[in-house]
Amino acid sequence: MRRTSMIVLTDFGDLTVLLPVTAALLLWLLTSRAWGTAAWWVIAVAICVGITAVLKIYFTCSPADALQSPSGHTSLSTLIYGAIALIVAHEFDDWRRSVAVVIGIGLIAGIAVSRIVLGAHSPLEVAFGLAIGLVALAVFARPYLRRAPPEPSLRPLWYALLLIAALHGSQLHAETMLRALNHYLHIGAVICA
Numbered sequence: 001m002r003r004t005s006m007i008v009l010t011d012f013g014d015l016t017v018l019l020p021v022t023a024a025l026l027l028w029l030l031t032s033r034a035w036g037t038a039a040w041w042v043i044a045v046a047i048c049v050g051i052t053a054v055l056k057i058y059f060t061c062s063p064a065d066a067l068q069s070p071s072g073h074t075s076l077s078t079l080i081y082g083a084i085a086l087i088v089a090h091e092f093d094d095w096r097r098s099v100a101v102v103i104g105i106g107l108i109a110g111i112a113v114s115r116i117v118l119g120a121h122s123p124l125e126v127a128f129g130l131a132i133g134l135v136a137l138a139v140f141a142r143p144y145l146r147r148a149p150p151e152p153s154l155r156p157l158w159y160a161l162l163l164i165a166a167l168h169g170s171q172l173h174a175e176t177m178l179r180a181l182n183h184y185l186h187i188g189a190v191i192c193a
Contacts, residue, residue, distance in 0.1 A: 003118070010114035012107060013073030018080050025083060040143040041083075048079045048136035052129065071121040071129030077111045078133025079140070086141055108133075 011017065022045055029038035052075045059069055085104025089097040112130060115121040121129070 006114040006117045009110045010073060010118060010120070013077040013111040013115075015072070015076070018076045021080055021084075022076075025080075025087075034147060037140075037144050037147055040140050044079060044083075044136045044140035047139055048075050048132055051132050051135075052076070055128070055132075067122070067124050067128065069121070069125060070132060071112070071115050071126045073115055074108075074112045074121075074126050074129030075132040075136070078108050078130055079136045081107045081111075082133065082137040083140055083144075086137070086144060090145060 026038055026041055029041055052070055052072045056069045056072070059067060081104050085100045088100035092100075108130075112126045115126050115129075116123055
């Protein structure tokens with residue numbers, strides 16, 4: 001039972017769920033005419049995905065005992081669920097602010113712990129993923145918090161929740177794709193040189 005609940009939890013951090021949610025948040029920012037913030041969102045996502053991917057390839061070149069591959073589930077979940085919590089918390093100044101922050105932190109922590117419990121990553125790899133996600137979230141948070149809060153609207157949250165519900169349980173194996181890309185383009189030769 002515990003393993004099943006950990007699998008359900010870790011699936012919330014899969015690329016199949018998070019990439020469409022990332023696109024939904026971008027679409028919401030664009031339809032809100034928050035052009036600058038949308039650009040920072042794209043930059044934050046690129047930083048998160050880029051650093052995670054480069055480190056995954058790098059650590060395959062020189063595997064250390066405790067650090068083989070930073071947790072992509074943790075890094076991207078930290079950015080995405082952290083951004084959703086930030087958006088909701090910024091739009092409201094009542095009880096919903098606290099609920100959004102608690103749910104966001106709980107989901108991020110739960111996904112991180114699930115990666116360790118399931119044996120997918122070591123605590124150090126999860127910590128690396130968390131650090132990458134927090135850096136990317138900070139890149140987005142600063143410009144987002146500078147803008148005036150829009151009229152309270154849970155639209156981005158509802159879009160994201162619908163996508164999460166629809167895609168939960170599907171899996172996209174990023175490490176397999178990165179290995180194939182590395183093999184085809186010889187990226188590891190450049191990164192590991």
